[in-house]
Amino acid sequence: MSLEQSDVENIAHLARLAVSPEELEGVAGDLSNILTLVEQMNAVDTGGVVPMAHPLHMAQRLREDSVTESDQRDHFQAIAPETEAGLYLVPKVIE
Amino acid sequence: MHDKTLTELAAGLRAGEFSSVELTRAYLERIEQFDTDLNCFISVARERALASAERADARIRDGSADALTGIPIAHKDIFCTSGLRTSCGSKMLDNFVAPYDATVVARLEAAGTVMLGKTNMDEFAMGSSNETSFYGVVRNPWDRTLVPGGSSGGSAAAVAARLCGAATGTDTGGSIRQPAALCGITGLKPTYGRVSRYGMIAFASSLDQGGPLTRSAADAALMLQAMAGFDPRDSTSAQQAVPDYSGQLDADLRGLKIGLPREYFESGLDAEVAASVQAAIAEYRHMGAEVVDISLPNSGLSVATYYVVAPAECSSNLSRFDGVRFGHRCEQPKNLEDLYKRSRSEGFGAEVKRRIMIGTYALSAGYYDAYYLKAQQIRQLISEDFRKAFGQVDVIMGPTSPTTAFAIGEKADDPVTMYLSDIYTIAANLAGLPGMSIPVRPVAGRPVGLQIIGNYFQEGKLLNVAHRLQRESDWHLAAPVGF
Incomplete structure (x- = not known):
């Protein structure tokens, strides 16, 4: 599998990463090599094989619908880049 | 002390x-x-x-x-x-x-x-x-x-x-x-x-x-x-x-029944590392263990499978690093998208970005079946190989790594070669099994590990x-x- 530079730009955008024009060629090459490795999988017929999402056969544990955590907003927001009045600040979204 | x-x-x-x-x-x-x-x-x-x-x-x-x-x-x-x-x-x-x-x-x-x-x-x-x-x-x-x-x-x-x-x-x-x-x-x-x-x-x-x-x-x-x-x-x-x-x-x-998967001793394994591993296995024979040849036929696919499953999960897990709640934030973001993209691009190194992009691609519309679903199916086959093997043996042994420690810089520019360093260890993670590495006879002053894989919770x-x-x-x- 060989990725074009435009594919890399599209994937990077989906992943919210910026790849500079100078890096594009190198990244396209690296990702194409990894996909070539991955495509060894195509040699195997997996028809009818149940996909395995998780190593243990366990059911989702449920808990009582009751409050178990206390309010620690100030504690958690102490490490945030920018907050105000208990809110996380980001650049203006709606013009 | x-x-x-x-x-x-x-x-x-x-x-x-x-x-x-x-x-x-x-x-x-x-x-x-x-x-x-x-x-x-x-x-x-x-x-x-x-x-x-x-x-x-x-x-x-x-x-x-x-x-x-x-x-x-x-x-x-x-x-x-x-x-x-x-x-x-x-x-x-x-x-x-x-x-x-x-x-x-x-x-x-x-x-x-x-x-x-x-x-x-x-x-x-x-x-x-x-x-x-x-x-x-x-x-x-x-x-x-x-x-x-x-x-x-x-x-x-x-x-x-x-x-x-x-x-x-x-x-x-x-x-x-x-x-x-x-x-x-x-x-x-x-x-x-x-x-x-x-x-x-x-x-x-x-x-x-x-x-x-x-x-x-x-x-x-x-x-x-x-x-x-x-x-x-x-x-x-x-x-x-x-x-x-x-x-x-x-x-x-x-x-004790020790299984030696033939796939773990084939080409790609350094001959001297193989000899050290065999020397340790000989010790186990002296202790009264029985050594059995086994096969893990799909183990050769574990690296390929891993490089879909792990990047897919990482691309999802690492989406939390967005420059908003904690961690690195870029200077003077122009808008929200710029905040995300620059914070993440400045904060992550090249290998992390590669894996996020591979995972994003594998999970994207139109590619999911060919990559992620296929990988999960092969994961099942790899896991079944182990299930069968543990019907025959108590533990599985082999090398931990195909070579001894390599030079700093030797593989740094070639991700795929680097990924193959983990060729013998990845399958245990895909199956969820416990594994150990212990030191055996060194090669030219460099340590060698014997890998021991066990059944669940063993x-x-x-x-x-x-x-x-x-x-x-x-x-x-x-x-x-x-x-």
């Missing part, structure tokens, strides 16, 4: 030969002496360690001490520690001080261990050489021109250089076992779900598992005893009782099998020159 095992250190502390404060000072001095060069530690917590050692000494005096009370250890910098930076080897978290402790950290603290600091690692645990760390490469104490392996390279090198009594690590595709092999120490990746993942920064959630890096199997038993157990805060934590690991160490191995058996070899041989006692 620094050359003693955990059992010996614990006995010395109880007998009053030395105090935890003295022991802690001795390790801190060694870190100061050697670590400028080795770079095993990202953060050293001097004052905090000494305060904790004083509390441990008080517990030893009043008789409330546990097996590990007063013993200085180090945590991989992937485990959250409140009040002390948790960087995960990344610029993204260079400023991150977690608001809570990981369960592994809390349990080992409750056991009375003294945290000396946080160890270096590949960025977000993505790497096999420790070269992707934002904080620089770790040097292998056996030869400083070599890598220590990864991603728990700082922990492995620190234990090998006797800069701590033991260390914690995590293993997503071999990140405990491969550096343990390359640094000549003992490393154990438990069964998926055995050790809580709470507060362990997520890379690939269906594969990640924490475990100990130690100087012997007996030490690993003590560490695992403290680390393992059900944790309601981890939704995939196993609700299974934790057996007495130390109590099983000496069990007789006569009649950590006690693995530790027993490893310990019996360590009783009969002295490979695990070798220390790098100068340490």
